[in-house]
Amino acid sequence: MGKEKYRVAILGATGAVGTRMIQQLEQSTIPVGEIRLLASARSAGKTLSFNGKSIVVEEARPESFDGIDLVLASAGGSNSARLLPEAVKRGAVCVDNTSYFRMNDQVPLVVPEVNEKDLAWHHGIIANPNCSTIQMVMALEPVRQKYGxxxxxxxxxxxxxxxxxxxxxxxxxxxxxxxxxxSEKVTPAILPVKGDTHHYQLAFNLLPQIDVFEADGYTHEEWKMIHETKKIMLGDKNSPEIKVTATCVRVPVSVGHGESVWFEVADQQKPTIAQLHQSMAAFPGLVVVDDPASQLYPQPKTAEGRRETFVGRVRPDLETPGAYNLWIVADNLLKGAAWNSVQIAERLVADDLVRVPEGSAALFATE
Amino acid sequence: MGKEKYRVAILGATGAVGTRMIQQLEQSTIPVGEIRLLASARSAGKTLSFNGKSIVVEEARPESFDGIDLVLASAGGSNSARLLPEAVKRGAVCVDNTSYFRMNDQVPLVVPEVNEKDLAWHHGIIANPNCSTIQMVMALEPVRQKYGxxxxxxxxxxxxxxxxxxxxxxxxxxxxxxxxxxSEKVTPAILPVKGDTHHYQLAFNLLPQIDVFEADGYTHEEWKMIHETKKIMLGDKNSPEIKVTATCVRVPVSVGHGESVWFEVADQQKPTIAQLHQSMAAFPGLVVVDDPASQLYPQPKTAEGRRETFVGRVRPDLETPGAYNLWIVADNLLKGAAWNSVQIAERLVADDLVRVPEGSAALFATE
Structure with a gap:
């Protein structure tokens, strides 16, 4: 049996994702008894609103989690690494939007529509996948379930x-x-990667780098799409069952990721487009917007502010039977981050999983 | 033996491509004796400059091509359909940037670095391929030649x-x-396709439609990339030798197309990245910009105004031996249009092919 009210902390409350976590939590089914808004020392003292009530942002410290049941975190990997073990130690269940714990075998990586079942074995930390990965597995999971x-x-x-x-x-x-x-009067300082050496203009331009480069020539963002997809869909980050490769490009759009996906099904009975549409339309949280005759297809502009993932342009590869192309769009700050995190928290509450199993803290103890 | 001077007409001289055709012709090796700038009645009377001399734009009519040796056309398919047969009848060789004649078996479709040889069999009209196709075949032809x-x-x-x-x-x-x-104060009227029913905002948005939709769910732009690639590389627009599939998306960039390409080689000796780099760097007109450690990769901003095609992010598909990903950028108005057209004209002059073979006019005669 769950609690009547939950005491919730949001770590990174002043950021693009954090502010949306507050909004999504306001609109959620979670009965919030107390809310604590946490951020860096620089943002402490700011005032934000939750359900019409003013809340002063506090500096995040280990003690900030005393008496907290649920933590939603989006304050960067190093802050999650440092603070979430402290929260778990204090009995709080954490939903972490950073990449820090995603590949940890003790941490479920969850898109509720795809693998809610993995919440059952959590040890106090649940990871929210990378934004690009979430919308891709949302569109492909109904295909995988039905056709492989x-x-x-x-x-x-x-x-x-x-x-x-x-x-x-x-x-x-x-x-x-x-x-x-x-243009020469502006010196880029953030993109493509805040901590990297060189910065380039994104306005009216394209930057084929998201996150830092790995030794194999892939960016870490591309690496995430490959391994997170396998962990979410197959429960094994290195599974060879589905081959995945990715190219990640930053485009001059503020909110809303697009994805062009080519995929191959296992089923010898190659599904028709109508069959694919049917599987997708029946999948929760996924909306099919696919009517070329009426020029209807997903766009970032129309996906912004929506919790759903939108899929369209579904069509067969004309020379490879069993292969298809499609186009996916979602609000990367909602389904890609804040909403998926709050949605995980909703399921934890509904499934009475807001409790830290004994011995969990030791799993994440830092030396 | 070629002529000492060539009389050149530019059809569509006032457009984005036409103005660049003028600039590229000024900088070309073609000895221009006379230049005639042609456009619609609406643009007639405007003054443009060629090599510092003011030229009044004339309305394009069949008689405009009297005494002309070479035509560079970029005034839309219907104008090419109507006027180029008239030019051929009058003895002018036409390089057409529209899609109207591209799939005509009597018309070579040429990217000089790839298939200059096809100029030899022209019948008065040579087609300039679609911009997206040109930069893709530029990057992939050295791979095809060496590894299949x-x-x-x-x-x-x-x-x-x-x-x-x-x-x-x-x-x-x-x-x-x-x-x-x-944003609500602006009503889009051009994009995604001028003549189509619905128009959408491109600013800070993505539009997965370029050109009109075909019955099979592909856009005509995607159709062009499939069939033009086969015609240019293999001489057969329906060749099954190379399987091609495409998704074309408009992005909020003014000039410079990007392309994310996955490809598979035939060679059982899978080339290394160094070997692919070497083949590409040796290919004329292709520049390898590929140093992840220094964050170097092609961008539209740095490709604008350049004649070359830029390729980078070359890396193996980690789960499919013999498959690779890469990223291509070119100035779509130069190598994708004006420069490729002028380059074709340069080769026609150099190869002494600026003459219309007997009987050609009948091939394009309109009823």
Whole structure:
């Protein structure tokens, strides 16, 4: 039996995702008894509103989690690494939007429509997948369930908002300078990757780098799409069952990721487009927008502010039977981050899983 | 033996491609004796400059081609359909940037670095391929020549400029309105396709439609990438030798197309990335920009105004031996249109092919 009211902390409450976590929590089915808004020392003292009530943002410290039942975290990997073990130690269940714990075998990586079952074995931390991965598995899971999936090749069109509010601000500042024919007056400092050496203009441009480069020539974002997809769909981050490869590109859009996906099904009975539409339309949280004759297809502009994932342009590869192309769009800050996290918290509450199993804290203890 | 001087007409001289054809012709090796700038009645009377000399734009009529040796055309398919047969009848060799004649078996479809040999059998009209196709075959032809090519899966990131200057203007107007939080004050009228029913905002958005939809769910742009690639590389627009599939997306960039390409080679000796780099770097007109450690990769911003095609992010598909991903960028208005057309004209002059073979006019005669 669940609690009557839950005491919730939001870590990173002032960011692009954090502010949306507050909104999504306001609109959720979770009975919130107390809310604690946490951020860095720099943001402490700011006032935000929750259900019409003003809340002062506090600096996040280990003690901030005393008496807390649920934590929603989106304050960067290093803060999650440092603070979430402290929260677990204090008995709080954490939903973490950073990449820090995603590949940890003791941490479920969950998109509720796809693998809610993995919540059952959590040890106090549940990871929210990468935004690009979430919307892709949302569109492909109904295909996998019904027809099997053998191979995925994805090219992403990712909005600046995936890199935070400062990246959106940078894109808009650069865009205004470009329109004023003053681009040289703006010096990019955030994109493509805040901590990397070089920064480039995204306005009216394309940057084929999201996150840092790995030694094999892939970016870490591409690496995430490959391994997170396998962990979510197959429960094994290195499973060879579905081959996945990815190219991730930042585009001059503020909010809303697009993805062009080519995939191959296992089933010898190659599904028709109508059959694929039917499986997708029946999948919770997935909306089929696919009517070429009426020029209807998903767009970031129409997906912004929505919790659903939108799929369209579904069509067969004309030369490879059993292979298909499609186009996916979702609000990367909602289904890709804040909503998926709050949705996980909703399921934890509904399934009475807001409790830290004994011995969990030791799993994440830092030396 | 070629002529000492060539009399050249540019059809569609006032457009985004036409103005660049003038610039590229000024910088070309072609000895231009006379230049005639042609456009619609609406643009007639405007003054443009060629090599510092003012030229008044004339309305294009059949008689405009009297005494002309070479025509560069970029005034839309219907104008090419109507006027180029008249030019051929009058002895002028035409390089056509529209799609109207591209699939005609009597018309070579040429990217000089790839299939200059096809110029030899022209009948007065040579077609310039679609912009997206040109930069893709530029990057893949050195791979095909050395290792064979069995399959190509491409997702494009196409700039507004591919739809003409009015589309660039629309994108900029929409972008300013978006930055002013006034998007609802602008009504899109050009993109995604000027003549289609619905128009959508491209600013800070993505439109997965370029050109009209075919009955099979593909856009005509995607159809072009499939069949033009086969005609250019293999001499047969329906060849099954290389499987090609495409997803074409318009992005909020003014000039410079990006392409994410996955491809598979035939060779059992899978090439290394260093070997692929070597083949590409040796290919004329292709520049390898590929140093992840230094964050170097092609971008539209740095490709704008350049004649070359830029390729980077070359890396193996980690789960499919013999398959690779890469990223291509070119100035769609130069290598994708004006420069490739002028380059074809340069080769025609160099190879002494600026003459219409007897009987050619009948091939294109309209009823």
């Amino acid at each position: 999936l053998t191979r995925v090749i994805v090219s992403t069109y990712q909005a600046a908002g995936g890199a935070g509010q400062s990246a959106i601000d940078e894109l808009e500042t650069e865009s205004q300078a470009y329109l004023n024919r003053d | 090519l069995t399959r190509v899966i491409v997702s494009t990131y196409q700039a507004a400029g591919g739809a003409g200057q009015s589309a660039i203007d629309e994108l900029e107007t929409e972008s300013q309105a978006y930055l002013n939080r006034d």
